[in-house]
Amino acid sequence: MNPTSLLVFDALLLLSIVGLAWASLATTDARRCVILFMAFGLVLAVAWGRLLAPDVALAEAAIGAGLSGALLLAAAHGQPRPLPPESTNAPRNHGAAGVGVVLRWAVTLLCTALAGTLAWALLQVFSSTPHDMLPGAISENLAASGVSNPVTAVLLNFRAYDTLLELAVLLSAVLGIFALGQANPGYQPAGPVFDGLVRWLVPVLILTAGYLLWVGAHAPGGAFQAGAMLAAAGVVLRLAGRSRIGLPDGFVLRIVMAAGVGVFLLVGLALLLLGRPFLGYPPAWAGALILLIETAAMLSIAATLVLAFLGGQPQSTGVKAAADRQCEGISRC
Amino acid sequence: MTDLLLLSALGLMLSLFLGLLRVLLGPGAGDRMLAIQLIGTAGVGMLLLLNVLLNQPALLDVALILALLAAVAAAAFTGQQQTHHD
Amino acid sequence: MLTTQILYALTGCVIVALGLRGALLHASLLQRIVAINVMGAGVFLLLIAVAYRGPGLAPDPVPHALVLTGIVVAVSATALALALTRRLQAEQDDD
Amino acid sequence: MINVLSAILILVGVFFYLAGSIGLLRLPDLYSRLHALTKADNLGLGLLIAGMALHSQDLLIMLKLLLIWLAVLAASATSAHLIARQARRQETGP
Numbered sequence: 001m002n003p004t005s006l007l008v009f010d011a012l013l014l015l016s017i018v019g020l021a022w023a024s025l026a027t028t029d030a031r032r033c034v035i036l037f038m039a040f041g042l043v044l045a046v047a048w049g050r051l052l053a054p055d056v057a058l059a060e061a062a063i064g065a066g067l068s069g070a071l072l073l074a075a076a077h078g079q080p081r082p083l084p085p086e087s088t089n090a091p092r093n094h095g096a097a098g099v100g101v102v103l104r105w106a107v108t109l110l111c112t113a114l115a116g117t118l119a120w121a122l123l124q125v126f127s128s129t130p131h132d133m134l135p136g137a138i139s140e141n142l143a144a145s146g147v148s149n150p151v152t153a154v155l156l157n158f159r160a161y162d163t164l165l166e167l168a169v170l171l172s173a174v175l176g177i178f179a180l181g182q183a184n185p186g187y188q189p190a191g192p193v194f195d196g197l198v199r200w201l202v203p204v205l206i207l208t209a210g211y212l213l214w215v216g217a218h219a220p221g222g223a224f225q226a227g228a229m230l231a232a233a234g235v236v237l238r239l240a241g242r243s244r245i246g247l248p249d250g251f252v253l254r255i256v257m258a259a260g261v262g263v264f265l266l267v268g269l270a271l272l273l274l275g276r277p278f279l280g281y282p283p284a285w286a287g288a289l290i291l292l293i294e295t296a297a298m299l300s301i302a303a304t305l306v307l308a309f310l311g312g313q314p315q316s317t318g319v320k321a322a323a324d325r326q327c328e329g330i331s332r333c
Numbered sequence: 334m335t336d337l338l339l340l341s342a343l344g345l346m347l348s349l350f351l352g353l354l355r356v357l358l359g360p361g362a363g364d365r366m367l368a369i370q371l372i373g374t375a376g377v378g379m380l381l382l383l384n385v386l387l388n389q390p391a392l393l394d395v396a397l398i399l400a401l402l403a404a405v406a407a408a409a410f411t412g413q414q415q416t417h418h419d
Numbered sequence: 420m421l422t423t424q425i426l427y428a429l430t431g432c433v434i435v436a437l438g439l440r441g442a443l444l445h446a447s448l449l450q451r452i453v454a455i456n457v458m459g460a461g462v463f464l465l466l467i468a469v470a471y472r473g474p475g476l477a478p479d480p481v482p483h484a485l486v487l488t489g490i491v492v493a494v495s496a497t498a499l500a501l502a503l504t505r506r507l508q509a510e511q512d513d514d
Numbered sequence: 515m516i517n518v519l520s521a522i523l524i525l526v527g528v529f530f531y532l533a534g535s536i537g538l539l540r541l542p543d544l545y546s547r548l549h550a551l552t553k554a555d556n557l558g559l560g561l562l563i564a565g566m567a568l569h570s571q572d573l574l575i576m577l578k579l580l581l582i583w584l585a586v587l588a589a590s591a592t593s594a595h596l597i598a599r600q601a602r603r604q605e606t607g608p
Contacts, residue, residue, distance in 0.1 A: 005339045010423055012346045014430045016353060017464075021434050021457050023357055025441035030449050035365045037453050038406055039356055042369070042376045043349070044460060045395060049383050051427060051467050052478050054391035057380075059490045061395050065373070066402035068456070068494045070409035075449055075501045077414065107443050115436035122428045122465070126421075135479045150480035151487065159484065166488045173495040180502045188413045191599070197404055197592045204585075205401060212394070220391035224491050225398075232402055239408040301491065308498030311505065334569070337521050341562070344528035348554065351535035355547075363544050363601045367551050370593055371535055374555050374586060378531065378562050381579070385569065387474070393578050400585035407593030411600040 013050065016043050030076040038069035054220035055151040058212065062228035063305075070235055071309055074184065146286025147217040155222065156290045160279040164268070167260040167297060170304045174257060183310040189241035198240045205233040213298055217287065223260075223294040227301025234306035247306055247314060257307075260300030264293050335386060342382045349375040366410050373403045427468035434461030448504045452497055459493045520568035527561030534558055544601050548594050555590035559583060 020043060024036030041064030048057035138150055138158065145153035155163050190198065209229035216222030237245040247253060255262075267289055268279040276282065281289050307314070352375065355368035377396045384392035438458025445451045463486045470482035530553055537550025563583045567576045 005336075005343065007422065009339070009342055009346060010426055012343075012350070014426060016346075016349065018430060018433055018437075019353065021437050021460075025437060025445070025450070025454055025457060028447070028450075030447060031362050032359070032365065033450050033453055035362065035369060035410075036356060037456065039353065039369055039372050040457070040460070042372050042399070044464075045399060046376050046379050046383070047427070047464070048467060049380050049389065049392045049395055050387070051423075051471050052387065052389060053467050053470070053483050053486070054389055054395060055483055056463070056467060056486050056490070057392065057395040058398060059487050061398040062402065063490050063494050064460075065376075065399060066405050068497060069406050071494070071498055071501065072449070072453065073406070073409040074412075074414070075504070104444060107440055111436040111440040111443075114439065115432045118432040118435060118465070119429050122432065122469075123425070125469070126425060126428070132479070134481055135477075138480055139477075150477075151483045154480050154484040155487070159481075162484075163488065166492060169492055170495050173492075173499045176499045177502045180506045185414050190408075190412075191595075193592055193595045194404075194408060197588055201401065201404070201588075208398065208401065215394075220394065222487075224487055228491070229398070232405065236405060236408070239405070239412045241412075304495055305498075308495055311498065311502050334517060334521070337524065341524050341528045345531055348528075348531040348535040348558075351532075351539050355535075355538050361544065361601070363597045364547065366593070366597050367544070367547055368538060370590060371538055371551055371554055374559055374590070375531065375535075377582065377586060378527075378559055381562065381566055381582075385566070390575075393575065393582075397578060397582050397585070400582045400589065403586060403589035404592045407589075407596045411596040 010050070013043065013047055017047065031073075034069070034072040034076045037072065038065065041065040041069065055149075055222070055225070058220055058225040059228060062225055062232060066232055067228060067235060067305055067309070070239070074309070074311075144283045144286070146281060146283065146288075146290050149216060149218055149220065149222070151220070152216050152222045152290070152294075155224075156293060157281065157286060160264075160268075163297075164261065164264045164279070167264060167300060170301065171257060171261055174304050174307050177308060177311065178313045181312050183312040183314045186243065187239055187241045190239070194240055198236055202233045202236055205229050205236065209233070209298070209302075213294060216294065217291065223297040224301060226294075227298040228305060230298065230302035231305030231309070234302065235309050238306075238309065245306065247303065253303065253314075256299050256303045258300070260293075260297035263296035267293060338382050338386050342379055342386070345375045345378045345382070349379075362410070366407060369406060370403065373399060373406075377403075421471065421473055423473075424468050424471045427471070428465055431461045431463075431465030431468060434458070434464060437461070448507070449501075452500045452504070455500075456493060456497060459489065463489060516568055516571075520565040523561050523565030523568065527558050527563075527565060530554060530558035530561060545598065548598060552590060552594060555586055559586055 017040065020036055020040040024033050024040060027033050041060060045057050045060040045065055048060055138154065142148065142150060142153055145157040147153050209226040212221035212229060213223060213226035234245045234247065248256060271280060272278050349372055352368045352371040356365050359365055377399050380392045380396040380399070384390060435458050438454050438461055441454030442451050442458060445454055466482040466486050470479040472478050534550050534554025537553065538547050541547045541550055560583055563579045567579045570576060
């Protein structure tokens with residue numbers, strides 16, 4: 001392979017990454033900022049692929065380029081439209097224009113210093129001989145982990161503690177969102193064109209989720225990517241204006257939300273009772289236990305991400321139907 | 334063959350840069366969304382080429398996901414939220 | 420030292436600084452949230468670059484696992500922040 | 515022989531990509547840009563995928579490639595429709 005032209009490819013890719021990050025943060029128009037950030041996510045997915053990180057690329061493609069774009073675009077809709085440039089500057093320039101400029105430069109200078117320090121530290125790390133103890137330990141023990149994809153082995157076996165706590169973080173994020181109020185208003189029913197797309201896209205997304213969950217044991221994929229794909233199916237249904245988007249109601253929803261942490265903990269405690277370390281799977285069972293935990297985690301992650309897109313506690317469909325009926329009785333609302 | 338694939342990847346990169354220019358120029362948000370669509374398609378193409386170049390079959394799945402979710406952004410962009418109150 | 424690794428890692432540093440600057444200086448809450456996400460992406464770029472071992476060699480899976488969970492946590496934290504923003508704006512509108 | 519054919523398909527595909535993006539940049543209004551974009555999506559990626567499929571000579575990979583192309587086709591048609599409708603709505607007012 002010709003290394004120089006690959007280097008040119010790298011340079012252009014990185015140039016577009018820096019340019020997009022800069023452009024999305026340089027504008028004051030919320031929508032433009034979000035659109036540029038979505039392009040940033042797309043290019044990042046290519047960069048992960050280039051750096052031989054297909055697991056990360058899968059997650060970035062599903063989340064960075066898909067879900068978080070939809071999430072931020074929906075939020076940008078609610079923002080006030082940008083004023084023409086003359087009027088935006090006027091109120092700020094009243095008293096503190098000088099201070100503003102000084103602050104701006106000070107922050108820029110400090111951030112540049114941070115980048116310099118980081119770069120210096122990294123170059124120190126790179127110039128020392130790499131000590132590959134951790135990757136070595138992983139490849140030595142991979143056979144006993146129950147899966148052959150090293151990233152899945154790290155996530156669900158070697159560092160299963162971290163993943164358990166991460167699922168707890170996701171759960172607390174949803175609980176925080178619930179505490180802040182009701183879900184966003186739904187979308188108006190889609191036209192026939194988008195509806196036609198949704199009709200086959202949603203089943204394909206669900207199938208892809210199943211495929212990613214299964215393949216994660218021996219190839220890039222796993223619960224996180226699969227959960228994101230399932231969530232994407234829910235978000236697509238929501239965008240198409242459907243009232244039922246695959247989320248269960250009430251109590252069942254709460255069980256699904258907690259399933260990831262719950263199953264993880266139950267497996268860990270059961271192993272403790274059997275005299276093994278917490279989450280120390282017996283090698284013969286490891287594959288099956290990991291698949292069980294991953295299935296539960298996928299459902300929880302999907303529910304979390306869909307609820308994150310809703311931005312609040314969903315009204316249960318029964319209550320909502322009653323409210324709609326009432327509405328129609330009173331007036332067109 | 335690898336040289337040709339690399340050359341094609343550079344061609345797609347050029348196409349992506351032209352799309353980026355349109356994202357920056359606008360003028361409307363609709364124009365920017367169109368350019369995002371182009372960048373997405375260029376990304377899919379690059380992943381397909383990298384999949385052979387770097388011998389990473391999983392990048393085919395990444396391209397598939399990008400392709401499947403390509404319409405989500407446009408739908409989120411044009412979707413009209415219901416106004417519940419009043 | 421690998422040129423690719425250094426290029427990507429240094430870009431990560433630049434993105435972190437750009438994101439931090441945006442998060443500190445932007446007036447709009449939504450754009451601050453985007454800026455924090457950009458900063459996170461910079462950290463991810465740095466980690467994945469550190470994990471890279473060169474063409475044809477298997478990279479270190481530990482940073483990959485870290486970044487994978489990081490992406491999912493970042494999107495849920497973003498959703499929480501957006502919900503907070505919405506609530507803040509609603510409260511301000513009431514006043 | 516197959517290699518030559520696949521190389522030609524890939525190169526022509528990249529050419530359509532470039533033509534589409536130059537169109538997106540040069541054409542004067544949203545609707546004509548939309549038209550240029552479909553060139554890149556449908557023809558550019560289509561030819562690229564045909565070339566890659568010939569190169570791979572593996573049935574499973576060919577099927578995946580076909581699915582990718584179909585997904586991009588459907589997505590590009592749908593988004594083009596949605597964006598054009600939105601633009602028209604804004605022109606005529608709410």
